[in-house]
Amino acid sequence: MSSYRIQGATGEWEVVIGLEVHAQITTQAKLFSGSATAFGAEPNTQVSLVDAAMPGMLPVPNRECIRQAVRTGMAIDAQINTWSRFDRKNYFYADLPQGYQISQLYHPLVGEGSIEIALDDKNPDAGTKVIGIERIHVEQDAGKLMHDQHPTMSYVDLNRSGVALMEIVSRPDMTSPAEAGAYLTKLRQILRYVGSCDGNMDQGSMRADVNVSVRRAGEPLGTRTETKNVNSVRFVMAAIEHEASRQVDVLEAGGKIVQETRLFDPGTGTTRSMRSKEDAHDYRYFPDPDLLPLVLDQAFLDECRASLPELPDAKRTRYTDVLGLSAYNAAVLTADVDTAAWFETLITASAAKQGKDEAAVAKQAANWLTSELFGALNKLGKGLEDSPVSPTSAAELLALIGDGTISGSIAKQVLEKMLETGDGAAAIVEREGLKQTTDTGAIEAAVDAVLAANADKVEQYRGGKEALFGFFVGQTMKAMAGKGNPQLVNQVLKAKLG
Amino acid sequence: MRNNRSERMTDLTELGVAALRDGVASGAFTATEVASAFNAAVEAAQGALNAFIVTTPDAALAAAGKVDAARAAGQPLGKMAGVPIGMKDLFATKGVQTTAASKILEGFVPPYESTVSQKLWDAGAGMLGKLNLDQFAMGSSNETSGFGNVISPWRKGDDTTPLAPGGSSGGSSAAVAARIAPAATGTDTGGSIRQPAAFTGISGIKPTYGRCSRWGVVAFASSLDQAGPMARDVRDCAIMLEAMAGFDPKDSTSLDLAVPAWEAGLNADMRGKKVGIPREYRVDGLDADVAKSWEDGIAWLKDAGAEIVDISLPHTKYALPTYYIIAPAEASSNLARYDGVRYGLRDLPDGANLQEMYAATRAAGFGDEVKRRILIGTYVLSAGFYDAYYTQAQKVRALIAQDFAKAFETVDVILTPTAPSAAFALGQKSTDPVEMYLNDVFSVPASLAGLPAMSVPAGLSRDGLPLGLHVIGRPLDEQGVLNASLALEQRAQFSAKPGKWW
Incomplete structure (x- = not known):
């Protein structure tokens, strides 16, 4: 996948991709006000005087937002800047009550870091690639305009105004749509592990600005375009594919790429121009005089680090090396933080029930989970999060297999009954007379x-x-x-x- | 009887904060009598002075009623109990129109109360009304108000030419000088408490940046704006500042420090203290009256026991240009919220789109001086100019602060004139912005350095107009500033007041 090339009429082209991901920080309150941040609330019900930029209102940084951004930085091995500062980005728009967005241009909270992506998640032997992350800064989200409420007027909903975002800026280290997809997936995985962002792209909690340029092998970087607010992994990949081909077509026809902002249309899978550099705003960034520089002390940093959970890469390694799982199972079970948590509750309960240590039951549990439960849930159109079988009742089933009470094939029948009735495994085995004969x-x-x-x-x-x-x-x-x-x-x- | 009462009420308006507070506490008179007396004085003067944008006699009476009831019930009384004050119309007052003297906020009634005004009400003060000011606190003569000029109660002898009360807290200075309010709140960004105090023969202190919460104060330049009291004398300022100051978690730049007992700490004995006289403030062509009053001030502090030391503040000459980059830069951004979308004026011409609505609203709502500063601020922050202006100005600001820090290694306070001249006539400088900006030349450096600074009356010019002396102190040393000011006040024996011509 690293050898992704676009075959133009005049030869091969490389693609260079960088992503700026906006991730909404999971907190009860906004970045600079105490307002709630619930998704889907009635318009203008999550708005404080600060969010509406009433005269004389002042921002006060929300400690939890800073904490989550710092923890995220630590999770990508990034430099944490103990001195950072907020800047104002000035522009007029009806969804921006202050007339400026409070962001961090000059001194971001988090500096250089990186994440490692698998070049083929189906094939653990395909190798990995490190994608650099230039910075993470925190900033306010804007409100939302609604154009469909009135024939001649637009309405403004300020619920999102002031919500805390992390902007995670990658280096232009990706060279194919698949790498960009893998990066976004991995980033989302890490954010969900850390708990700093729920990663719900369909609710807008995570969205990407996609920077794409093309060049012939060995040539310097081409002019890039930025496709704004793409809100799924699939769309990001589609936007890159389309945008890269479009750029190749323009260049091969003798044209020039204009540095511009573009929009992705999920309906057609194409991008179109939104505004060019000439129309770009002069944002007049300057340090926000309402806010003091953000200085982090060692105790705060220590707490942030101590509160970090086991991260995906470490967990996957532990699953293979300590628990003895296959690389495939380890990858599947660590893909999402909730799946891993389910699995770990299962092996803890299994180990307790079977009087063994976790490593002794993990392989059985992993195999059963990935092949039996996932399959059964899939048939029911359910996910692990709404599974009728809990990890503890699954542990009961696994214990029955483990001690020879039932065989593996009987266990399949028992699971079906469990999903159907919600009853416990032992009760079903007893009732249906499924006990294995050792007579x-x-x-x-x-x-x-x-x-x-x-x-x-x-x-x-x-x-x-x-x-x-x-x-x-x-x-x-x-x-x-x-x-x-x-x-x-x-x-x-x-x-x-x- | 009726005559007696009327006389007594006139007497009450002659009293300052301490005397009113003590009189109410001792039962010499009631808070309600005080409020009524000042309400009447306000009403009588409003047509002539235009010191208020709105008057709130009922609010003054309601607060007074509470104080009288509390006293009757034997409850403890607050620091400002029974003292009605004027509130600069830059402070948001719940349920009372708050405009910053701009048409763009005409009719805006906040559903919230600023921290400073709330603290004053909690201390037992009452509100006579919202005081006029330069629009968004931008001005030095109160001529930029969207609600008409404030006329100084002072006149040059028999000359009826209307004089400037100073600015931007011109309503505050005029009201206190005219005895229609015993005290008033001011805000000071580059001299807006001190210069009007000097122009009208009253006292005013800008505390250390961060002492008073900015929450609920309409912002002009956030890194400079500070609230402070304006009153007849140093003690009254100390009392009122105690009531206004204090940490506010809603303002990130607020200082998390206990409020000292400034009134109890007042002490005019300057023995063992060193007073710095900065040579860079001896500007060419300094007004002779101002120069003389400065010499008087030096003699008075010497008399109080202080040692006088010549000092240098080498970056002083860059203070004014630095200020006129930083303050407009912050203002251009702070004032972006007045866009016609959520509150205040909206001018929506037929068929206008969003951008056109913004343009029409801001063109109609902002006055010329506000527009000028928004333009300056937008310019100095724009791409290609930012480093040359804003970055450079921030560097110079740091150097100016360093000048003071160095001086304060040697001296305890610094004495300068407050303003380069006595009050000028309305219209005299309003056509030349630079001439107007020069009024802040002595007050701006302390603002840039965030230092406490106070103006006290020093005497009268040859024209019979008040002149002020300016005491600058170390960060957080309001006590030192108040004490030196008290030493000046005791020796200046300033008792002049404007004749009541209205």
Whole structure:
């Protein structure tokens, strides 16, 4: 995927991509006011005097917003600037009550960091690539204009006005739509682990400005365009594909790329010009005189670091190296923080129920979760978050498999019943009589019957056709309605067949 | 009887903050009597002086009623109990129109109360009304108000030419000087408390930046704006400043420090104190009256026991240009919120789009001086000019602060004139902005450095107009400033007041 090239009429072109991601910080209150930040609230119900920029109102930084941005910076191994400052970005628009956005141009809170992306998440051996992150700064969101409420007027909803955003600016280190997609996915994963952003792109909690330029191999960077506010991973990839091809077409036709801001149309998968550099605002940035520089002390930094959870890469490594999971399972189970949390609750409960340590039950749990539960939930059109089976009841099921009470195939039936009824695994096994038989007498009787009924095959087996062993196992299990203990069935068969 | 009462009420308006507070506390008179007396004086003077944009006699009476009831019930009384004051119309007052003297906010009634005004009401003060000022506190003569000039109560002898009360707190200075308010709030960005105090023969102190909360005060230049009291004398200012100051978590630049007992700490003994006289303030062509009053001030402080020291503040000459870059830059951004969208004036010409609505609203709502400063501020912040102006100005501002810090290694306070001249006639300087800006030449450096500074009356010019002396102190040393000012006040024996011609 690193060899992504656009085949133009005149040859190959490379694509250079940088992303500026706006991530809404998960907090109860806005960046500089105490207003709530609930999504989907009635218009203008989450607005304080500060958010509406009433005369004489002043911003006061919300400690939790700063804390979350710092924790995010730490999660990408970035430099945390213990001295940073807020600047005003001045422009007039009806969704911007102050007439300026409070942002951080000159001295951002978080400096250089990086994240590592997998070049192919289906193939752990495909390698990784480090994408540089130039900075993270915090800033206010604007309100929203509504143009469809009145025939001649626009309405303003200030609920989002002043909501805290992190702007996470990458280096132009990505060279294909897939890399950009992987970067955005990984970034979202980290943010959700840290808990600094819920990553809900469809609700606008996370959106990307996509910077794209093209060049021939070995040439300096071309002029870039910036496609604003793209709100899904798929759209980001589509926007890059379209924009890169468009730029190649323009250049090959002898034209020039204009540095401009563009908009992505999800309907057509294309971008169109919004404003060019000539129309660009002069934002007249200057330090916000209402706010003192932000100075972070060591105790604050220590708390931020101490409160960081295990991050995705570390977790994935632990899953393979300590818990012994396959690379694939480790990747699947760590992809989302909630999945990992579910899995970890499951193995803790399983270990307790089975009286083993977590590493001893993890592999069974991981296999069951990724192949059995995910599949079953998928059929029901549900996700893990609304699974009718909780990690503790799943642990009960796994314990029944573990101690030989039921076999793996019976466990499938039990899971189905659990999803259907919400009852516990043990109760279902008891009620339906699904317990595995370890009564050697019963097994011997069943084996005798099977061997008697298949005398010809017994002859063949004894004549050297050992592959028939599986057939006898199957027949025995069938005769016992699946409840025969597989190990005992094997033993008895081996003994009787000589 | 009726005559007696009327006389007594006239007497009440002659009293300052301390005397009113003490008289109400001792029962010599009631707070209601005080409020009524000042309400009547306000009403009688309003037509002539135009000191108020709105008067609020009922608010004054209501506050007084509460104080009288509290006293009757034996409850403890606040620092300002029974003292009605004028509130500069830059402070948001809940339920009372707040305009910053601009047409763009005409009719705006805030649903909130500024921290400073709330503290004053909590201390038992009452509100006589909202005082006129230069529009958005931009001006030195009160001629930029959208609600008409304030006329100084002072006149040059029999000459009836209307004089400037100074600015921007011109309504405040005129009201206190005219005895229609015992005290008033002011705000000072580059001299807006001190220069009008000097022009009208009253006292006013701008405390250290951060002492008084800016929350609910219409912003002009955030890094410079400070509220402070304007009153008849130093003690009254100390009392009122105690009531106004204090940490406010709603203002990030507010200082989280206890408020000292400034009134109790007043002490005019200057023995052991050093007073700096900055040579750079001896500008060419300094007005002879001003020069003489400065010499008087030096002699008085010597008499009070102080040692006089020549000092240098080498970057003084850059203070005014620096101020006129930083203040307009901040103002151009602070005033962007007056856009016709949410409150205040909206001028929506037929078929206008958003940009045209902005332009029409701001063209109609802002006065010329406000527009001039928005233009200057927008210019100095624009791409290509930012470093040459704004960045450079910030560097010079730091150097000016350094000058003071160095001087204060040697001296305890600095003495200068407050303004380069006595009050001028309305219209005399309003056509030449630079001439007008020069009025702030002595007051601006302390503003840029965030230092406490006070103006006290020093005497009269040959024309019979008040002159002020200016005491600048170390950061947080309001006490030192008040004490030196008290030493001046005791020796100046300033008792002149304007004749009542209205």
